[in-house]
Amino acid sequence: MSRTYFDRAEPIVALATPEGRSALAVIRTSGENAVDIVARCFSQPQALLGAEGYHAVYGWIFDPVSQERLDEVVALVFRAPHSFTGENAVEIMCHGSTAVAQRILEVLYTQGFSPALPGEFSFRAFAGGKTDLVRAEAINELTHASCEAARHDALQRLSGVLSRKLEEIRNLMIDVLADINARLDYPEDEGPEETDRWVQLMQRAQDELSDLIRSYPGGRLRQEGLLVVIAGRPNAGKSSLFNLLVREERAIVSPEPGTTRDWLEAWISIGDFAVRIVDTAGLRNTGNSIEAEGVRRSHALLARADVILYLVDGTVGLDDEDRSFVARYPRALLLWNKADLSRCMPAPSAWAAVSAKDIHSFGSFESMLKSALHSSIQEARTSGQYEAQVRIASERQARLLRQAHEAIAQAMEAQTAGAGLDLVALHIRESAECIGEITGDIAPDEVLERVFSTFCLGK
Ligand SMILES: Nc1nc2c(ncn2[C@@H]2O[C@H](COP(=O)(O)OP(=O)(O)OP(=O)(O)O)[C@@H](O)[C@H]2O)c(=O)[nH]1
Ligand SMILES: [Mg+2]
Structure with missing residues (x-):
């Protein structure tokens, strides 16, 4: 039977840093006998067993079966109740490759630790009365x-x-x-x-x-950031605008309609907000199944967007698809693109003439977002109220x-x-x-x- 959060007698272990390559990785353990178990595969067992809380001990982790040394580490000891979980705990700082962390974890499993569930250390802190649920979520x-x-x-x-x-x-x-x-x-x-x-x-x-x-x-x-989705018919200039906003040639731009097939995202910051900008496949009815899937994904993103930037190629003008989009997403910001070209037609009312080749044509992108989000972004603004607001x-x-x-x-x-x-x-x-x-x-x-x-x- 699989373990649950409520099996609190089990000693647990998990890698607390991301998998991949880094200078150091941290392996975290917790449980009444956590120090004793780590000591069985530590080159300085007495130093570890005798360590007071908050003391670091230098040594090697080895495999007690083969006696093979696995890595040179620093082990930080915590004594109950003065630890994050409230239990005895050891945090092992090892070298940051997946190979090193995996071998250490495997040895710790064989010595009696169970792999921790997601958030299980926080759960134990909560269950042990160290924190309430709101703080744990924080x-x-x-x-x-x-x-x-x-x-x-x-x-x-x-x-x-x-x-x-x-x-x-x-x-x-x-x-x-x-x-x-x-x-x-x-x-x-x-x-x-x-x-x-x-x-x-x-x-x-x-x-x-x-x-x-x-x-x-x-x-x-403030927590999740704004989701800004760029939409429009093929060739309207969506990818050009995306590149302009993220200040990088991330998306492929070409005169051929249907260039972007799948959506592409990048994070930028505006003030102290995180903004996730998404470039989408051009919206059109198509017999091509790959492109149709791209269009379906575009609509799924649009349904969740905080701000929609809807582009029309001003040299081509509006068609029925544009009109039905505007009716379906009435809050979209309407952008009449390619205003830098002399053959661009005058923008109809409610449309802002812009050029995806020129950031200045947008005025301040920040104020554009603010006006699109009215009250929520006003409330989310930071200045002045930082400390007072809950x-x-x-x-x-x-x-x-x-x-x-x-x-x-x-x-x-x-x-x-x-x-x-x-x-x-x-x-x-x-x-x-x-x-x-x-x-x-x-x-x-x-x-x-x-x-x-x-x-x-x-x-
Ligand atoms: N002069 C001018 N050309 C633009 C502007 N915006 C886009 N273009 C050009 O229009 C063509 C299409 O631009 P894209 O950014 O690839 O358009 P898209 O909407 O992403 O197209 P799809 O991915 O096919 O849906 C490219 O040749 C761009 O260089 C603009 O504001 N001014
Ligand atoms: Mg594109």
């Missing part, structure tokens, strides 16, 4: 941060800003619940000033929840916050309608439970498995 977000904005927000969540805000909101609810329970026990004591106070507390909780929910589109953009970036958190908000709204409605106090309490409890699921206090096992399985191996 660790994963930090490992994925692709720009300054993403790093900043993830670190803020890791330092507990969001967890504390959620705790505050939950305390408001618990405050009301405690009062209501007392009233249920002594109904004759209820006075109007008391219900006013409950309504005020619930209103505050609801406002705080609304603020967090509103922060999601901006938080998500944002969420995960769909899971957003969904639970919406549920919590809905339940509080129902509690307030029940209160206003003069419904029984037990019904009001039921809705408040439901709301508080949603918050508990966000922080992991009451998250079911399958929710935890789903969250941690998206983490990197070795994290």
Whole structure:
């Protein structure tokens, strides 16, 4: 039977750095007897066994069966509970080739370590009470941060800003619940000033929840970056624009329609945002199956795009396919390309005349993106509000916050309608439970498995 996150007695090991070539690699272990197991294949076993926490020991890893030396390493010892997982742990810094890391891992497996599941170290930190679920998710977000904005927000969540805000909101609810329970026990004591106070507390909780929910589109953009998709009929100049924006001759440009068959992407940064720019296959009805697949992929990307740049060749003009595209994607930015050529026709209204050969014809690309994204990018802007703002970036958190908000709204409605106090309490409890699921206090096992399985191996 395969292991699960809940088999916490097993000692685990994983490569914590990417596979491939690098100066060093880090192999991470954790478990009650982690130090003892590593010592069996370490050239200085006594030094390792006697090492205090946070001490590094130099030595060789060898295969205890063949006695073959595998690599010269530094082993860093952690003693429970002062480690990331809260368990005893050894982190081995070895040379960074796949061959070295693989041999060391194989020897550690034969000595008793199990291969860790994705995010299993973080899961153990969570299960051992070292972190809540929001902070654990922030660790994963930090490992994925692709720009300054993403790093900043993830670190803020890791330092507990969001967890504390959620705790505050939950305390408001618990405050009301405690009062209501007392009233249920002594109904004759209820006075109007008391219900006013409950309504005020619930209103505050609801406002705080609304603020967090509103922060999601901006938080998500900051975390995941913007997806900008360039689309248009064949030969409109999409690949030329792509190359211009990424400042590199990445995509093949040619006068032959149908040059780009599959999409191509590159990351650029604008301010402290990461922007993923995608060049797509020209949109047209075609009998060619490879090109048709390219067109299908273009539409799949368009469905997820934050910004669509739709290009038309201004020397050719609009046709029915362009018009139906604009009707299908009304938020697309409409670009009338090849404006540098004298035979380019005047741009119709709503279309901006540009040249994919000249970046200056776009004005500021950043302000163009900003105007396309209106409120979310405005909210996601960084300056000034860096420290004050608490944002969420995960769909899971957003969904639970919406549920919590809905339940509080129902509690307030029940209160206003003069419904029984037990019904009001039921809705408040439901709301508080949603918050508990966000922080992991009451998250079911399958929710935890789903969250941690998206983490990197070795994290
Ligand atoms: N003068 C001028 N030529 C352009 C401009 N944009 C693209 N071209 C030319 O138009 C032709 C097609 O450009 P591409 O960038 O390959 O067009 P595409 O939309 O990627 O085409 P497909 O990949 O076939 O769908 C090439 O010869 C480019 O040099 C422009 O703004 N001005
Ligand atoms: Mg192309």
